Amino acid sequence: MVDDVILGNVEWILRKAMRLLHENALCDNCLGRMFALLGRGWSNRERGDTIKRLIVMSIHRMIREGQEEGEKLLKEFAPNIGEQVKDLYKTVFGQEVSFRPCVICGSKLDKVIAELGKQAVEKLRGYRVKTFLVAAHVDDNVKRLEEHLRIEYGLQYAESIGSELKREVSKIIQSQLGLKPDFNYPDVVVEVWFPLLQVSLRFQPLLLEGRYWKIGRRVSQSTWITRRGVKRCPFSVEEALLPLLELYDGTQLVLHAAGREDVDVRMLGTGRPMVVEIKEAKRRDISVKEAMEYVNHWSRGLVSVELVGRSNREHVRKIKGEKAKHVKTYRALVVASRNIDGDKLRKLEEYFDNIVVRQRTPRRVRHRRPDVVRERRVYNVKIKPISSRVFEALIRCEGGLYVKELIDGDGGDTTPSFAEVVGEELYCAELDVVAVEEVAPSKGEVQ
Numbered sequence: 001m002v003d004d005v006i007l008g009n010v011e012w013i014l015r016k017a018m019r020l021l022h023e024n025a026l027c028d029n030c031l032g033r034m035f036a037l038l039g040r041g042w043s044n045r046e047r048g049d050t051i052k053r054l055i056v057m058s059i060h061r062m063i064r065e066g067q068e069e070g071e072k073l074l075k076e077f078a079p080n081i082g083e084q085v086k087d088l089y090k091t092v093f094g095q096e097v098s099f100r101p102c103v104i105c106g107s108k109l110d111k112v113i114a115e116l117g118k119q120a121v122e123k124l125r126g127y128r129v130k131t132f133l134v135a136a137h138v139d140d141n142v143k144r145l146e147e148h149l150r151i152e153y154g155l156q157y158a159e160s161i162g163s164e165l166k167r168e169v170s171k172i173i174q175s176q177l178g179l180k181p182d183f184n185y186p187d188v189v190v191e192v193w194f195p196l197l198q199v200s201l202r203f204q205p206l207l208l209e210g211r212y213w214k215i216g217r218r219v220s221q222s223t224w225i226t227r228r229g230v231k232r233c234p235f236s237v238e239e240a241l242l243p244l245l246e247l248y249d250g251t252q253l254v255l256h257a258a259g260r261e262d263v264d265v266r267m268l269g270t271g272r273p274m275v276v277e278i279k280e281a282k283r284r285d286i287s288v289k290e291a292m293e294y295v296n297h298w299s300r301g302l303v304s305v306e307l308v309g310r311s312n313r314e315h316v317r318k319i320k321g322e323k324a325k326h327v328k329t330y331r332a333l334v335v336a337s338r339n340i341d342g343d344k345l346r347k348l349e350e351y352f353d354n355i356v357v358r359q360r361t362p363r364r365v366r367h368r369r370p371d372v373v374r375e376r377r378v379y380n381v382k383i384k385p386i387s388s389r390v391f392e393a394l395i396r397c398e399g400g401l402y403v404k405e406l407i408d409g410d411g412g413d414t415t416p417s418f419a420e421v422v423g424e425e426l427y428c429a430e431l432d433v434v435a436v437e438e439v440a441p442s443k444g445e446v447q
């Protein structure tokens with residue numbers, strides 16, 4: 001009973017294999033690959049070899065038993081089978097059999113894998129990378145043929161030649177260079193082409209997570225080049241990060257930050273969350289600490305950064321996507337056109353307690369940003385008088401609020417505003433961001 005069940009499955013495999021081999025020449029690799037998902041820890045060559053030996057043994061038995069069909073079948077199968085049948089054929093017919101090349105790989109797959117592996121190892125040597133992934137580009141004709149065989153013979157346990165190339169070339173890279181495969185965030189993608197026998201390397205972007213502080217004014221976030229091709233500001237956060245490009249041997253640097261501040265606004269306190277992307281980084285074995293020290297050494301004291309570790313695309317999406325939700329705290333130095341008394345300043349603190357401000361895109365940026373009306377919440381305000389006409393304000397609000405306009409009212413386009421509430425002309429002389437909070441509570445105190 002048990003025998004029957006197993007024999008039924010043996011027959012299932014052998015029937016398909018015999019039909020395949022009767023009609024197509026297949027090398028051991030390519031035959032084995034048609035049953036790749038059956039059995040574990042074997043190579044496809046071992047699978048193909050085992051099946052072929054079994055078929056040759058069966059035919060040999062027919063001949064030994066004097067079954068007429070035996071020799072006929074040997075003649076038909078031998079050119080499609082290969083080495084496994086060589087000696088038997090010579091014994092029976094007294095001559096050599098000439099083999100047909102494998103219909104899928106031309107009986108070159110072993111050599112192809114060895115050659116692609118060799119090229120990959122040669123190309124990778126010398127780069128300081130730790131992880132890799134192999135990607136295979138297989139010619140469309142080969143893919144179509146495989147697909148045809150899979151459907152025609154009902155081979156649901158087959159694997160594609162691309163998968164085999166990826167796995168086998170990976171093994172060579174692992175064993176010869178000690179690199180580790182990484183399917184999510186590899187340092188480098190090794191691209192192999194079949195049957196072109198080409199290998200190329202595609203270095204992946206390196207993403208570093210951290211924060212930046214802008215200690216100097218007139219420092220922009222990205223390098224801002226005017227239409228006349230002149231730098232708008234003498235220095236930028238992006239420029240401060242540029243040494244990373246050289247350090248990690250990349251081709252381009254992109255700064256992804258959680259929002260941005262105006263060029264004349266400093267970023268102090270908590271710093272601003274960011275992810276630094278270094279495209280095609282070819283030197284990956286530099287510690288984040290070393291990189292951070294390098295940047296801070298060259299940033300002329302205008303910008304300071306903290307790098308905490310490797311990051312990924314999801315994190316980039318998170319810090320960029322949630323920018324509107326970030327809670328920011330600003331410190332503003334405000335100058336009034338006339339003397340302003342303590343009562344009015346207290347009124348400001350009392351009034352701006354969880355207040356929604358309606359704000360049209362400020363006049364100063366309307367020429368380059370969409371002209372819209374937005375609503376942003378001011379959670380609270382703390383005032384410290386400096387002199388009769390100057391005071392300092394700590395403003396905790398939703399990200400995306402234009403704070404300079406919250407103070408001066410922008411000719412009525414921002415309402416309510418500080419100027420409106422105190423009934424005086426006000427001007428924001430200095431502005432700093434002192435905190436960027438990544439979670440957004442609904443209401444709270446200025447820290």
Ligand SMILES: [Zn+2]
Pocket residue numbers: 026027028029030031102103104105106107108109
């Ligand atoms: Zn083949």
